[in-house]
Amino acid sequence: MTSTDPHPSTEAVVTAVREVAAEYGRTVAAVTHDIGADRVARRTSAPLFAVADPDGSLPHEAFVELAGPPHVELTVHPEGDTRVVVEGVDFPDVAHEHVPDFLRALFLGTAHVATRFFPPATTFVVPLPGDVTYKEYVGVPLSPWLAARRR
DSSP: OOTTOSSOOHHHHHHHHHHHHHHTTOOEEEEEEEESTTTSGGGTTSOTTOOSOTTSOOOEEEEEEEOSSSOEEEEEOTTSEEEEEETTEEEEEEEGGGHHHHHHHHHHTOOEEEEETTTTEEEEEEEETTTEEEEEEOOSSOOHHHHTTBO
């Protein structure tokens, strides 16, 4: 998957995740695929026994789990976004084309936890190339991996 792909497919994202995991010596612990409107999480309103979308396409969703640390779970949605959960911190809308760089930021150590004393807040920050940054609130307690990335 290249960063020039306008809308990478679910399979292209899964392949890219496998490549990045191999690049950094990470183990892909699990991969599951759900194919068809009756199996994809966001198609709960699909008619009974319907497998295709109204336009005739077959939606494809995948779940990928990477062994940690950090423990990473990805749910790749057919609509072009991926839900990434890192050590319990949920990033619900990571664009498909940003997933490889998101994982690299985790594995290279550029992702960090920012803490503010007033008003109190803890945020997990994942900077990507091209001035793209994903930020999410972190609840307490921090996992050991997250605590080691505090700035």
